[in-house]
Amino acid sequence: MTIESDGNLLIYMSWRAEDKEIARAAGHEFYLRHVRFLYWVCRRVCLEIFDSEEWVEDLVQETFVRAYEQADTFNGDRVQGAREEMERVVRCWLVRIARHLAIDRLRRKKADQREINLAPESWKEVSDPSKPNITEETVQEEFNQLSLVRDAIQCVLDDREQEILRVRMLWYDPTQIHQRLPDEVVKELAEHFDTTPENLRQIWCRAVKKIEAHLMDDLDNLPPNK
Amino acid sequence: MGEKRKKPANAQVNSPKPDTERLVYRAMQSLGWLFPTTPEEVAQAEADLAEYAVPLPERLREPGELFEKHFVRREIPALSSEQSAAAQNLACAAREGGVIPADVRAQMTKDRGCAEQEVDDSK
Numbered sequence: 187m188t189i190e191s192d193g194n195l196l197i198y199m200s201w202r203a204e205d206k207e208i209a210r211a212a213g214h215e216f217y218l219r220h221v222r223f224l225y226w227v228c229r230r231v232c233l234e235i236f237d238s239e240e241w242v243e244d245l246v247q248e249t250f251v252r253a254y255e256q257a258d259t260f261n262g263d264r265v266q267g268a269r270e271e272m273e274r275v276v277r278c279w280l281v282r283i284a285r286h287l288a289i290d291r292l293r294r295k296k297a298d299q300r301e302i303n304l305a306p307e308s309w310k311e312v313s314d315p316s317k318p319n320i321t322e323e324t325v326q327e328e329f330n331q332l333s334l335v336r337d338a339i340q341c342v343l344d345d346r347e348q349e350i351l352r353v354r355m356l357w358y359d360p361t362q363i364h365q366r367l368p369d370e371v372v373k374e375l376a377e378h379f380d381t382t383p384e385n386l387r388q389i390w391c392r393a394v395k396k397i398e399a400h401l402m403d404d405l406d407n408l409p410p411n412k
Numbered sequence: 413m414g415e416k417r418k419k420p421a422n423a424q425v426n427s428p429k430p431d432t433e434r435l436v437y438r439a440m441q442s443l444g445w446l447f448p449t450t451p452e453e454v455a456q457a458e459a460d461l462a463e464y465a466v467p468l469p470e471r472l473r474e475p476g477e478l479f480e481k482h483f484v485r486r487e488i489p490a491l492s493s494e495q496s497a498a499a500q501n502l503a504c505a506a507r508e509g510g511v512i513p514a515d516v517r518a519q520m521t522k523d524r525g526c527a528e529q530e531v532d533d534s535k
Contacts, residue, residue, distance in 0.1 A: 213475065218475070221472055223457070223458065226457070230444045231444070239469075243472055247472070250479075251478065274451035274454045274455060275451055281448055284447065285449075331435055332435065332438055332442055335436055339440070352445050352446075355436065355437050355440050355446055360434060360438075365433070394436065397435075401432075
């Protein structure tokens with residue numbers, strides 16, 4: 187199994203009803219290949235939010251179980267590059283599962299429920315590896331702006347604003363322009379943060395405005411062109 | 413001195429704009445605060461992993477029975493309708509008509525799955 191590509195391992199895993207031994211061996215290899223990466227990602231994203239090392243480990247295990255159960259939903263047909271590229275697309279898919287599980291956990295934290303409902307259609311998609319046409323100038327501009335925003339997040343926002351913004355961004359989809367969290371989700375998050383939905387939205391807006399103000403200040407203080 | 417950078421189009425307005433949200437999202441991604449969603453972000457996370465290697469906890473080092481135990485929990489064989497009705501009548505009589513609490517029922521289901529697995533394994 188060690189020489190098989192990730193795409194093939196997922197195919198073997200999807201045979202679990204017909205050939206349990208092959209599926210089990212493929213699942214074992216798949217796990218060993220990705221567990222360190224997945225643990226690293228889950229830990230750095232979730233440890234501060236959930237404040238539980240044990241839950242991060244549960245999340246990693248549950249993600250692999252979901253991947254095993256839903257291996258047939260992975261579609262790697264359009265990945266035509268090297269083995270490394272396939273591996274990254276598979277990791278995108280795996281991380282997407284973990285993200286959904288973390289979001290579900292966040293929404294149910296008060297009830298302390300570990301069972302997670304994950305509609306397969308919500309994570310069948312695999313991130314498209316095709317890249318938009320980006321020029322060197324736009325990359326540099328984006329880099330500069332990102333540096334400023336990172337400074338703002340870490341220097342201007344207090345801990346609570348950082349955490350709320352961070353949790354809010356778990357829902358953010360960069361492919362959508364206008365996004366508004368459903369009222370139901372805001373209500374659940376408000377419970378998580380022990381506040382009201384209105385207050386939560388205000389904190390979110392205030393945090394973003396602080397960042398915008400920081401950007402404005404910084405840009406105003408720059409020297410003129412020479 | 414470098415060139416004066418252009419102000420973001422959204423910088424002077426009162427409410428959060430999509431551009432700002434996108435920048436915040438990208439900034440948080442680059443800080444490692446969000447899940448990577450593209451192959452490029454995965455590649456960056458892999459590079460970070462190589463730099464700040466965190467030891468894998470003992471319980472994650474091997475999958476062990478991870479896949480098996482979850483399938484036992486989720487794929488309990490269904491009883492036939494006759495078996496099911498008889499079993500329910502006997503169980504109801506044994507508890508003198510009382511109702512089984514949800515947590516007890518969950519534990520019973522789990523125990524049953526484990527027992528069935530042990531039988532399967534011993535064959």
